[in-house]
Amino acid sequence: MNAAIMTTDTMPAKRPWRDNALFQGWLVLLLAVVFGALLAGVQTALGPTIAANKRNETLSQVPALLAPASGAAATAKLEIDTRMLPVSRGGRTAVYRVHRARRDGQLAGWVVQTAGQGYADRIEVLVGLSPEADVITGLFVLDQKETPGLGAKIATAPWRRQFVGKPAAAPLEVVKGGGAGANQIDAITGATISSRAVVAIVNRALADVSSQLAADAGKAAP
Amino acid sequence: MTYFVDILLIALGAALINNFVFYYFVGICPFIGVSRRVEMAFGMGCAVTFVMTIAAAISWTMTRFVLMPGAPLTRWAAGLWLDPQAAAGVDLSILSYIVYIFAIAASVQFVEMYLRRFLPLLYRSFGVFLPLITTNCAILFACLTIMSRLVGVDDPAARWDLAQALALALFGGVGFTLAIVIMAGIREELEACDVPAPFRGVPIALVVGGILAMAFMGFTGVDNGLKTALTPPAAIVAQAPQADSGNGASTP
């Protein structure tokens, strides 16, 4: 292949046996085997570390997204298990990655992973929910490429903190200039579209999963 | 309906909003190197679009059926030696980059042969650029973008299908052609200008590229507006009340 890019003048004088098609093929095959072994080695050696990195990226955020525990539960270790939650609603199906957190066997909350289109590119967020899935307990932006200095402020703590304590049942709405209503989120100045995008992503995820999570929480209760 | 809006938005995003050249900086080498004459730039753009679409089809198929974790063909082949549980865990995604680059090389060869044989007129207009574009990063970038929308996507419904992959590649190519032709048009005029000596040639082309990139930034956010405009408002309003009744009933 690639015969067209070849320029033979740069090569040293050829010897006849080297021009044999079989010999030429052998070198490529040999290299393919050597490189295949190298890659298999890399995969075996690093695969688990990479998978753990990917997992930890989200799992390390989970504690901060839950409602702070009080009393004896505060010192208990958090157990997190992850599953895929299929949802079908309004003729559309979606699958959400949901992390369930427990302290001492007691349900401590849920963290839902979701994504959607932002102003510039995809925005990926984690939404923390109370055990009954009725109150938002935290928001974290995993990935975003919004405009630095404007839309990128969706990842800053002060803006994200507005979501804490908001009810999950009614859709949130974006207001400009200090909205303090029960389900209002104040837009970032100069980045209303980014703010709206995050709120829309959160609203859609909550509408999809909250009732199902609430039902699961009821079932899990002893 | 939403599906077609989706395709439209992918196409629009690839061609204008997140233009391959001005937003992702891929295909800069030909953007600078082959943008001296408009006809040459157009030929190059066509060649890239052609190859990109074919390479995208090959790499989507390879990723979907062979390379991604749990891909059906790999699972079947591994199942011949391993037990089903182990076979489902076979992950060949480490080979993706190698497969993509050879898929691109193969597409270049294929396009070249096909054009020379069946469309000699077209071949004469951009055939000379074909060998050059094996190492065009725009094409590998399209393959990688398609990969990122297949591998590691939790929701099977959100994984791109072939039509979405082709929309990205085809319109990514159109966006590239647009960028390189605009650039060539400007550079033809620039030759008549009195540019300071150290800036002649590539430096001034880059500065012009910067100004064009700023112009293309104006497209940002258009997709969001279009999406809102094209989605029937009934669908948005209807979602909220359905949330409780529809879901509550289906949950056991």
Next chain:
Amino acid sequence: MSTPSAAQRFVRGILPENPVYRQMLGLCATLAVTNNLKSAVTMGAAVLFVLVCANLMVSLIRHWLTPHLRIVIFTLTIATFVTVADRLLAAFLYPMSKALGPYIPLIIVNCIIICRCEVCAAKQGPLTAVADALGQSLGFALALVSLAAVREILGTGMWFGFRVLPAAWPDWVIMVLPPGAFLTFGLLLGLANWISARRGGKEEA
């Protein structure tokens, strides 16, 4: 022109034949990852790893290379080492690997590497090939860092994420956005041309 020694090749790659400023190679990465110094340095290191490994490998098998399959072998070698570099980054520098995203695999089509394999490694011994690879990739890294240094400090007032300019600095956001890459590189390239013209160096071709 006599064949340069290993040491000469090393020095040559850094400034006189700088891959970015002189040869105009690898521009995609140069523009894409230079909005901050951290990505620029990581990218430079990844290219160094791939170029040294690929050059060494090609140099070791240079006697068996055949004209027809030469490019295929180069591509296979480069793609393999890029995959290794990609996995190493994902395992040990996960945030950087995520930030650089597709630009690490795009090293495969970075013209610098295939060009060095073709021009140098396919004809020279391993020592010369490695020296050449080191020189070229250091030159590449230097170019990335020079761009990133200008863009990061003007765009955010920081270097490597640490504040350098006073907080009152009005961030020139455009510098860390795509247009800033084109403008900065265009101006720096013009500056480099001007300096080399002043020093009686050869005119930019």
